[in-house]
Amino acid sequence: MRLHRLTVRAFGPFAGTHHIDFDRLASQGLFLLHGPTGAGKTAVLDAVCFALYAEVPGVRQGHRHALRSDHAAPDTPTEVVLDLTVGGRRLEITRRPEQTRPRKRGTGTTRDRAAVTLRERDAATGNWSALSRSHQETAQELGQLLGMSRDQFCQVVLLPQGDFARFLRAGAEDRARLLGRLFDTRRFAAAERHLTELRAGVQQRVREGDDILLSLLHRIRQAATGLAGRGEPPSDAPAPGTPHLAEAVLVQSAIARSAAREGRDIAALALSAAEAAHDLAEHRLAEAREQHRRRQRHQEALRRRTALAQQREHTDRDRDRLDRARAADTVAPALALRDAAEAELRAAAEAERRARLSLSGPSDEPAERLAERERSVRRHLGALASARRAEDRSRHLSAELHRLQDEDRADRDLLTEAARRRACHQEEHDRLQARVEQARQEAHRADRLAEELARARERETAARNRDDIAGRLRAAEADLLRARELAAAAYDHWLGLKERRLQGFAAELAAGLGAGRPCPVCGSSEHPAPARPDAGHIDRAAEERARAGHQQAQTDRDRAAAALAALREQQAGWVAASGEDALEDLTARVTALQDAHASALAQGEDLGRAREELRLAEREHAGLLTAEREAERRIAARASRIETLGAELDALREETEQARDGAPSVAHRVAVLEEEAEALAEAARAALASEEAAVRLKEADARLADAAYRAGFGTPRAAQEALLDPSEQRVLQQRLDAWRAEEAAVAAALSDHTPGAEGDAVADPDSARAAAVAATGRLRKAAAADAAAHSRCAELDALSGQAAREAVRLAPLRDECRRVTALADLAAGTSSANAYRMRLETYVLAARLEQVAAAAGARLQRMSAGRYLLTHSDARSGRGRSGLGLHVLDGWTGRERDTATLSGGETFFVSLALALGLADVVAEEAGGRRLDTLFIDEGFGSLDEQTLDEVLDVLDSLREQDRSVGIVSHVPDLRTRIPAQLEIVKSRRGSTVRHRTLLPGG
Template structure:
């Protein structure tokens, strides 16, 4: 991957558009990115990362979802944030353009709106020498860039943007912290997932084994219940070995005992069945004898009762005979009753109808009543024309009322219009005055709006100036105290170093042994080795003093940088606010805001005043038109009112004749309708009464003749002899029942076996029933005991078979659990077979760390003049796990020590070598993507001149692989040594970039 060009607009500290020509900078192979603290050196690297991945490194992540954090505070309101990067990767020249979300002012109206994030990807076609669009999808572009680079954003930030501070911490970190970083870079989550899956499978299989054992114990408990607590359960818990064998053994013993009990129960049941059969036979004989004896006694009693009812039976036979004769007279009786009922109803109806007639017609015959009804109907027919005239008269009255209502409405319209139009000039003048006032206020508000922002900025700057004045004095005091502490710490360190140099012979002598050569002179004899004196300073004391000196110096530099920053901010705030007092500026700003608010409030009524004036003018036009239309309608109603009056007079005269004294024609018609109906009904009821009287006379004659032929003295006797259906059926039933009972009694008394049983002694039924009940109870007890024994055997057989199947099914599961548990313990580092207690993921990372240490050593040897070598260690630290140790071998002493013992400068070039080695290994891991452009961020200030030259030689050697390296630093000495430079210059309106090539 090689960078060609970077264009930045409104990004980070860069308010305006800035460009970086990486081709020009990379021509020398080594270039410097420098500038004061806070100018924006790291923001250039952030822009590269944002262009590729849509987010910035580390804690500065904003991403496309937080684009507002990427936008420069110095950018103009109408300028959108944009980053464009041109690069070559995998032989393809691409251009990536990204615009984060942008909160901008609305094009219409007030307020702001947010434009969505935009992303473009283009590729240069060498054949046509033109750029062609590939995609505008954020997701597609991200996947394409990640696939071409072969690494994630985190990996890119570690292998291309080399953060020295992270690797210094990596050198001093423990195994867990190193594991986290290496895990992110080499993506060993799959191995951690294997550990997790194995642990889950171990828990799953263990739970399944315990569940199977619990089910087996449950079967054993059920077998114990079925065997009546005669079975002893094994005292083992689920999961313990031998549980299955113990359960099967106890089940076999319980099954043998149950089968013996079943054989005994079968014998008892056979004997009880024989005894019960004999008792049942004796009971049946006793019941039959008792039945025959009771049957004969009941027949004798029944025969005596029939003899007592013989007279009643003969009287019933005679009553039935008279009823049969009276049935011949029944039709004549029914006919006479029907004729009598009909005649009474007709006479009542006639009397009711005549009661409603006028006195002159109450005694008239049927013919006279019918004639009067016809005359009333004819008169009713002649009123139809009068009805139409009456309806027309009602319509004329309604029409005249409508004309009157219209006349009143038009009068109101004319009066309302005249009243409103009289005040029109005053209303129009007032509304026009409101419009003019609002327009003047709008112009005044625009003028005041231009004055608000400068006044507010001056006020904010004055407040910041007041606050920074106090902060500057405090920062100066802290910087002075930090400088004094740094001087004292340096003096203390130099003193201890000088003391240690004086006593270095004693340190060397402490390592001498008889017969071993001296590390200084090579002699094997040591006659007078130096001894440590009181107050001897060892190496640890010197290094602690050095660390204290370095920490104090860092605090001094930090305090001085903070003081410079505060002073710069104070100068900028003073230039913006001037010498004016903050209180006076606040009063002026508040007064300006109040005046502006009042002008805005007045101007906001302009639209409403204009709308109200337009509505008033429209209403005036409507009222003038309505007034004119009302006058025209009043003139047209005069002729119509005269016509209606003439027609109404003619109709009233006609209706007076037709009403004949009634209130209306309708009332007169109703009278005639009621009269015709009453007369018609009365004539009809009179004819019906005459007909029914004649039919009653004929029915009486036929009834007398029928009674004589049936040999009854009078029709009343015949009617008394009749029986209704219910009485007839009841009498016949009594006669039939008596005959049936008499025949049944005679039959029973004639039976031979019944008579024979009556001659025998009475049967003892209660004793036979008691004997049969006892035999049945003993049989049920024996059958219940036999069924219980059979169920016990069947249940034990079923549960034993189920337990055997469970044991067979659990066997492979137990084997699987044992195998998985061993694998999980081995992968988790807790198994006794894993001597170093190294987890699977740690094992993989250890291999990667060994590669990184080997790659870093090749550069570290040159940077340290052959003194230091990085080695990987898989030894255990304390009680922890092993696999991720990192040591440094000092060729001067021949000892291997922890990387945390390196000094500040040594830590820097060791971490730089480690970063470059890690970049090589991650690049190979990512698929061998060629990285032609690298950036190294800070850390050079801790090197002396000789070490700095050696480090630069190593970086310069990267050009042998056609790489270019950008150094991000504010160390002044690097500006002399590195000629190709990209300078970041900060100012009030934002930072700018100045580029200088190698020439």
């Protein structure tokens, strides 16, 4: 990359337009930028960085309002134009930051958005062609050509000597942060985190597998409870993570299964004996119950026979009543038909009465006379049909005439209003045009404010999260401390219970002893003095609960530690995103930007409405002209139509006046006659229906009398009184059926048993029942013991199978855990195989630092006349990282010196050599792009005359590589040593630039 020409206008301290010719300055290799403090030497470098990246370096980035010169005239725009060659292409970049300028019309100011123009020069023709005006496209194009970020460019092209002096004296962590910004090592840090996560995950899976095995072992021991003396598995449990935990679990499960099968065989023999005794007792009980049942049944039959004899009279009455009800059921249809005919006659008579009330003439006329009157009225209605049509036509014509007259008045009013509105059109048009222009300017301002507001909100959100997470960090630290204390207390509690259990283990063994059973310790079947548990005895369940509590406390402690680490990582990210500004300041800035943006947006939103209103006003003006012409045409066409309708309407009104015959209208007279005809028709129908209902009632009376006689009743009333509901008949029939069934059952019971039969006196059901109950109890105990033995065997088989499958599943997982843990520890620098305890990211940064030290060493030897050489060290520095050490080898003493022991002048030229070396390495890292123009900022005042000559010789040697170096300094001695100079002159009206070239010897 080579700079050719820079033009600044109203930028920083420069009020006017100033041109800087880098080709002229770089013609001798070295050139000097000098001037008094605050004149604007650094502003030249800021302008170069702003042209390339739209940002300035250092602490000034983010303060775009500081780019504009306070000395510039209000109508002079701030602008930077940079002409450079990069990647073999000659480009020109023109940038303008967002800025405020006076309005072109009226008073006040408006805000212009940031703008950029990228052009390229054709080497063959010398003409410039535009490439892009887009910020994004320009940034992508320059990013691909430069191959460096803004931080890298500021570090290797604009060499800040103060940063490298601090780099020399910094610790390993600070050096790592600087190198991490220049060389992107995030993928290696991500690899470390990924390996750590893999290790934690696989270790967690192994722990979960061990917990499952231990849980299965605990369940196996619970299932084997009560098998003491027949191979019960030992009570000591292996700890989680034990290498041979799976083998121990499988051995103990095999012992438990063997003891369970022995118990199952014993229980089967006991069950067989209990079943035989139970069958015999049940058979004797059944015989005794049968003899006792026959005696009681004969006595009960005698009592029931006496009761049946007492109920016979009442049963005969029910049988006679049921027979009469069934005979009356044949008369019921005729009764229902007669009641329906009577109800129908009453309804018809009532309907006839109501229909005759609405008649205007005599109310006792027969149905034939009423029908004749109806036909007469309807003939009169047919004669009025023509008059009714004439009346409807008259009404329609009258409405149309009124409509035409209203339209005529409306058109005339329209002509008057259109003339008035056309007179006011020009004034409204000018007002809307000014409103559109104002809204357009506010819309542009709202877009600029939206970008600033988005960035401010991001920083505010990051700051809020940064402050919020501080409290959560304190809470997480307190939780971790509490979890550690609880874990320690749970561990002490478990060890105490375990020790107390061991002290009383003799009593626990004695609890399983029984008469005749051998002791599991001495083998004796006699137990004269078994140990007794004391008041504070601890059993296995209490110890297991304590151990489980200890494991849970350890899990809680690990979870709290992981949560604290995650919060600390989040805090670092939020601090990096928010900076050091207070949340209140950021919130105040967001509020101010929100208010400004809302105001501009509200005014800018009026643009669409203003444009629409302007367009509507113009359309309305054209429409008014068209409406006037149309209204005049309609008025002329409507006059003849109004005259024709008036004449026809007069003729129709004369015709309908005769047909009304005093009624309000022909339609009203027709409605009255139609209502009279409907009333006559309804009365005729009702009279005819009443006569027919009377005939049907006489016929129903005759059929009812005949049905009652055939059923055996003297009168219809007697048949009606004998009727019973079906439910009552069912009750009577059920009582009769029950009496007959009881009579048959008593006869059968009396014939089944004869008093005094053999064996009646010796049956004793109570004693047989007691013997059967005792046999059943023994059988149940034996069956429960047998079922429990089979269930125990099945449960132990299933648990053993699960344990075997879990052991097979865990085997490859344990191997994977060992491999992943070894690799993660190696990358994290905690493995014994990592001799330098160096992390993976640090290893990569150390390799880059070693390249930088090698490149800087050659220049340092020349600057120091062969005395000093910069070397890289992998040794650890205290408790810091290893691999990021820098030492200076003193050729005069043959010893290495720490960079912190260098003097001020030594620190300068060592840091200068380091900066030049770093520039070479970063350029190579960026794709090998050549950097033909470098700038060095200050630091030469700390050198003596001889060292200054050597440093200038090294810088001048860069000219042999067709590279130029600009020195930014106010050291007076440099003005006589460097011929090509750019002087920055400071004044009250702003700074100016002056090119100077010293003559040889002057």
